[in-house]
Amino acid sequence: MKVLIVGSLHFEDAEAKRDAFITACRDLGRALARAGLELVVGSESPNTADKYVVEGAIEVPGSRKIVVLRPEGKEAPFLKEREANQGRIEFIYQLMKGPWTSVRVPQVLAADVVIVIGGGRGAAQIGDVAPALGRPVLAIPSFGGAANDLWQTLEPFYKQLGSLQQKLGNLRVAWQPDNADLVIQILRESLRLRVFRREGDSMTPQIGFVATVLFLLGMWVWVFASPPSPKVIAFFSLLGISAFLGTGLRNALGLLSDPTRRLSLNNMLSEVIAGLLLAFSLAVIYLIGAFTITGKFEFISSTAKTEDFQRIALAMTVLGLTGGWLIERVAENLRQWFADQLPNQTSSAK
Numbered sequence: 001m002k003v004l005i006v007g008s009l010h011f012e013d014a015e016a017k018r019d020a021f022i023t024a025c026r027d028l029g030r031a032l033a034r035a036g037l038e039l040v041v042g043s044e045s046p047n048t049a050d051k052y053v054v055e056g057a058i059e060v061p062g063s064r065k066i067v068v069l070r071p072e073g074k075e076a077p078f079l080k081e082r083e084a085n086q087g088r089i090e091f092i093y094q095l096m097k098g099p100w101t102s103v104r105v106p107q108v109l110a111a112d113v114v115i116v117i118g119g120g121r122g123a124a125q126i127g128d129v130a131p132a133l134g135r136p137v138l139a140i141p142s143f144g145g146a147a148n149d150l151w152q153t154l155e156p157f158y159k160q161l162g163s164l165q166q167k168l169g170n171l172r173v174a175w176q177p178d179n180a181d182l183v184i185q186i187l188r189e190s191l192r193l194r195v196f197r198r199e200g201d202s203m204t205p206q207i208g209f210v211a212t213v214l215f216l217l218g219m220w221v222w223v224f225a226s227p228p229s230p231k232v233i234a235f236f237s238l239l240g241i242s243a244f245l246g247t248g249l250r251n252a253l254g255l256l257s258d259p260t261r262r263l264s265l266n267n268m269l270s271e272v273i274a275g276l277l278l279a280f281s282l283a284v285i286y287l288i289g290a291f292t293i294t295g296k297f298e299f300i301s302s303t304a305k306t307e308d309f310q311r312i313a314l315a316m317t318v319l320g321l322t323g324g325w326l327i328e329r330v331a332e333n334l335r336q337w338f339a340d341q342l343p344n345q346t347s348s349a350k
Helices: 015-033 049-059 081-085 104-107 121-130 145-157 162-172 177-193 206-227 229-255 266-296 306-325 327-349
Strands: 004-008 038-039 063-071 088-096 113-117 137-140
Touching: 004 015, 004 049, 004 104, 004 121, 015 049, 015 113, 015 177, 038 049, 049 063, 081 088, 104 121, 104 162, 113 121, 113 145, 113 177, 121 137, 121 145, 137 145, 137 177, 145 162, 162 177, 206 229, 206 306, 229 266, 229 306, 266 306, 266 327, 306 327
Parallel strands: 004 038, 004 113, 038 063, 063 088, 113 137
Antiparallel strands: none
């Protein structure tokens, strides 16, 4: 299990709690190391929890990995610790371009659970985004800061922890060394019970999405390999199937680029309708161009040979995928094309 540690002394009255904060972080580092859990950290600033959790973890005998995920900087953190513990502690550096705000989501995704202790704005951002990404968050409120604010929001989730719920109050008062082991128990139980699963979260939309895409791929192969008669129906069937697949590709890429995105049936239906209409418009323009060149639609009707049909079918497939995938761009290009063509057609008619 990978544990992301976030927190700092960047909050009001922090200095009065500095010694206790540092002690708690080192206790956490030792407990996490003894439990065989992998750390994900980002900074070695003296004001951050990361530094002292790493110091505590290094004290425990044995080998382990520590992932350092942060923006690129002048010098990577924990280089002295890496040098002093070669062969025993493996530091894995994942340096990313951009500011800290752009690294928050990758940090959460790199871990299985998140601990927030103290902290300012950055810790609050991670505490807010982690549940949306399906990562349990344990806020330790006894040091104030962002963790204390997060506790108020996340407490309903903690009430699902069964017998451990009775011990949660220990994290709200002065820190005790035994709290570190309690934190480990809470993290494991949160994962086991999936207490951070929000109402409405379900794999059903994803399963339905995958099943639909597989069915459409099978339909495309069948129509392409054994086209039904008349062939014109087969052409436009492939166009419609491809528009659906283009919409599926659009949504799949959206999920990859934005892990917080959720599949919505209403949005999917709207995009499918838009993709179908745009793909049909592209097909009409394609047919207009072919008719203008040949003066007839023989290129569709004379497709007795399979290779002739498949050649044109591939063109229809590209039009369908384009319409479904690049909805905004296709819509803008079509709007411009019609705006340019209609005045010309009107002038010719006069």
